[in-house]
Amino acid sequence: MSKGRSMAPVVKRKKLAEVEWKVIEDFCKGCGFCIEFCPVDALEESEKLNAKGVHPPKLKSEDACIGCGLCERICPDFAVHLETKESGGERE
Amino acid sequence: MTVLQEFEKHPLAKYLRLERFPHIWCEGCGDGIILNCFVKALDDLGINMDKLVVVSGIGCIGRIAGYIKCDSFHTTHGRPIALATGIKLANPKLTIAVISGDGDLFAIGGNHFIHAARRNVDMTVICSNNFNYGMTGGQFGPTTPLDSYTTTTPYGNIEHPFNLVHLAAAAGAVYVARWTALHVKRLTESIKKALQKKGFKFIEVISPCPEIYGRRNKLGKAIDTMKRYRQICEIRHGYDPAKAEITIEKIIVGEFIDIEKPTYGELLQKQFLTIQKR
Numbered sequence: 001m002s003k004g005r006s007m008a009p010v011v012k013r014k015k016l017a018e019v020e021w022k023v024i025e026d027f028c029k030g031c032g033f034c035i036e037f038c039p040v041d042a043l044e045e046s047e048k049l050n051a052k053g054v055h056p057p058k059l060k061s062e063d064a065c066i067g068c069g070l071c072e073r074i075c076p077d078f079a080v081h082l083e084t085k086e087s088g089g090e091r092e
Numbered sequence: 093m094t095v096l097q098e099f100e101k102h103p104l105a106k107y108l109r110l111e112r113f114p115h116i117w118c119e120g121c122g123d124g125i126i127l128n129c130f131v132k133a134l135d136d137l138g139i140n141m142d143k144l145v146v147v148s149g150i151g152c153i154g155r156i157a158g159y160i161k162c163d164s165f166h167t168t169h170g171r172p173i174a175l176a177t178g179i180k181l182a183n184p185k186l187t188i189a190v191i192s193g194d195g196d197l198f199a200i201g202g203n204h205f206i207h208a209a210r211r212n213v214d215m216t217v218i219c220s221n222n223f224n225y226g227m228t229g230g231q232f233g234p235t236t237p238l239d240s241y242t243t244t245t246p247y248g249n250i251e252h253p254f255n256l257v258h259l260a261a262a263a264g265a266v267y268v269a270r271w272t273a274l275h276v277k278r279l280t281e282s283i284k285k286a287l288q289k290k291g292f293k294f295i296e297v298i299s300p301c302p303e304i305y306g307r308r309n310k311l312g313k314a315i316d317t318m319k320r321y322r323q324i325c326e327i328r329h330g331y332d333p334a335k336a337e338i339t340i341e342k343i344i345v346g347e348f349i350d351i352e353k354p355t356y357g358e359l360l361q362k363q364f365l366t367i368q369k370r
């Protein structure tokens with residue numbers, strides 16, 4: 001199933017924030033809200049099983065997330081969150 | 093890295109009692125979303141956690157008081173508003189939030205609700221409405237829709253349900269809104285608005301109950317209920333709450349009432365001062 005989904009084209013939208021998408025895999029209960037309601041369809045089920053026996057979400061590709069933060073809000077289990085990217089090394 | 097260490101990096105972790113996570117709520121339960129949005133609203137407003145009190149009653153959502161890292165009370169069944177009124181009058185500087193379920197607030201605690209709204213006691217009441225008593229095994233309650241099945245209505249419910257937003261508005265609440273667990277961003281904004289406003293504020297959150305209510309009524313998994321919300325919800329700000337009844341075909345959501353009125357605490361303080369001057 002996950003293979004079929006990953007073939008779907010990712011809708012191109014402007015990035016809202018430079019963030020890193022994170023998941024606490026063992027907190028995920030597999031409700032699937034983040035995958036279903038992502039406005040740019042950036043997430044999919046991963047193939048691994050977590051401690052609860054469900055497939056936690058993962059990003060389809062590195063730059064798929066636009067940083068809107070909907071998944072962080074809609075996750076009932078505090079498993080998904082966004083981390084502000086630190087500007088690596090290059091400082092003025 | 094352990095799960096707890098990972099969780100400490102969550103931007104909202106400082107508002108939560110981490111040792112109690114993961115929480116007890118079922119997969120896809122709306123209570124987790126309410127907690128998430130409430131804590132995000134606290135974060136956005138920069139509320140002083142020493143001046144915040146969260147009161148909850150009995151029910152699945154009653155556990156919320158134990159998850160938020162502030163002074164919180166998990167009270168007896170139906171009495172969170174009574175306790176919150178007492179806290180507010182004893183220390184008017186505190187911000188009070190009552191987060192409880194539909195059975196707790198409107199069946200057992202129905203009288204407390206209407207009278208606190210009538211007096212306009214300064215507090216924010218958030219009601220997680222899942223249409224039944226989920227924690228005790230799914231008995232029908234005052235919000236269970238007509239003809240739906242629960243443990244105690246095996247042939248279908250024959251009692252007319254409450255329209256909670258209409259009840260709150262008629263009782264005198266200064267801010268009345270309804271959202272579903274799907275409208276996370278709007279719900280967060282609504283909670284922020286309510287926390288900043290003075291008076292009795294009421295927010296109803298329609299929440300999926302996949303394991304108990306959903307299973308008996310064949311609503312599928314939580315995600316199916318959420319997809320259904322996406323189809324049937326209509327946002328209408330300022331709509332007449334009397335007409336905003338929840339039906340199978342349509343759920344009207346939005347901010348229905350937003351008015352100003354002197355609060356009970358203010359009037360009490362004013363009366364104290366006038367009597368003292370005599």
